Amino acid sequence: MNNKSLKILFLYNGIFVFAGSLFGPLYAVYVGLLDSNILLVSITWSAFLIATVTFTFAISRFGDRVKEKEHLLMAGFLVRALAWFLFIFTGDIATLILLQILLGLGEALGTPAFDAIMAEHLGRGGHIRIYADWKLILNSMTGVGTLIGGVIAANYGFTWLFVAMSILAMAAFVGIALQPRKLL
DSSP states (O other): OOOHHHHHHHHHHHHHHHHHHTTTTHHHHHHHHHOOOTHHHHHHHHHHHHHHHHHHHHHHHHGGGOSOHHHHHHHHHHHHHHHHHHGGGOOSHHHHHHHHHHHHHHHHHHHHHHHHHHHHTOOSSOHHHHHHHHHHHHHHHHHHHHHHHHHHHHHHOHHHHHHHHHHHHHHHHHHHHTSOTTTO
């Protein structure tokens, strides 16, 4: 791929995906530590998905009016970095549900913005290659992140996992923020 804008976008979104994947399947373990009721894993994850749908619908109504889509992408990074950091202080299911709703907002801000920025930088032809390149990055970061997240959680605990996730999300935020607006 020789499109500099997409390379930058893929780099920083790849860092962000890596951050999120650190938690990945460990989410069920984390919820189990808060409360042993297995149904709560589904309830709290459902809260995230319902919030994501609700906020995505709302953002779909005004998102195209935002001139610089990278501001929405950065807001998504920032909101999720904050939510992941706040996981450190979560001690009950009600708080976890609120944080899942906050993560849903971050997802609704960031994911459509990423997709829109990517679409804006697609040239004529080669779309399969570009989408395949992104999927290679996405799945690689998810796979490596899931493994490393397990190592961090097993050796240092969830607090350090959430700190790492937040720092990486902030690095993605800063990386995009420092790019010239005309690049993205």
